[in-house]
Amino acid sequence: MVESIDKRSDWFSNKPRVVLWGSIGLLLLIPLVAMQFTDEVNWDFMDFIVAGALLTFAALAFELASKKLSNSKHQWVVGIVILAALIIVWIELAVGLF
Numbered sequence: 001m002v003e004s005i006d007k008r009s010d011w012f013s014n015k016p017r018v019v020l021w022g023s024i025g026l027l028l029l030i031p032l033v034a035m036q037f038t039d040e041v042n043w044d045f046m047d048f049i050v051a052g053a054l055l056t057f058a059a060l061a062f063e064l065a066s067k068k069l070s071n072s073k074h075q076w077v078v079g080i081v082i083l084a085a086l087i088i089v090w091i092e093l094a095v096g097l098f
Helices: 002-013 015-037 045-068 072-095
Strands: none
Touching: 015 045, 045 072
């Protein structure tokens, strides 16, 4: 039982992990706040669900990949590839370029 508590406290002491997962909520707050001040941002509930799912899957993919890769240069490359894929999917869903 003590081991599980130690693992949980270790999770919160890992600053990059907290920043990664915390940034998802902050990114979703941007359109929510913007909707209060302008009519140009018009998201409904499904938009928030899809955006949250995209960001969560991207963060999960990066976390799993970074656990498998020990070299920080490889982690950066995988992070950039995941971010590029996220941006491409986001643009496609937003305006349908492809």
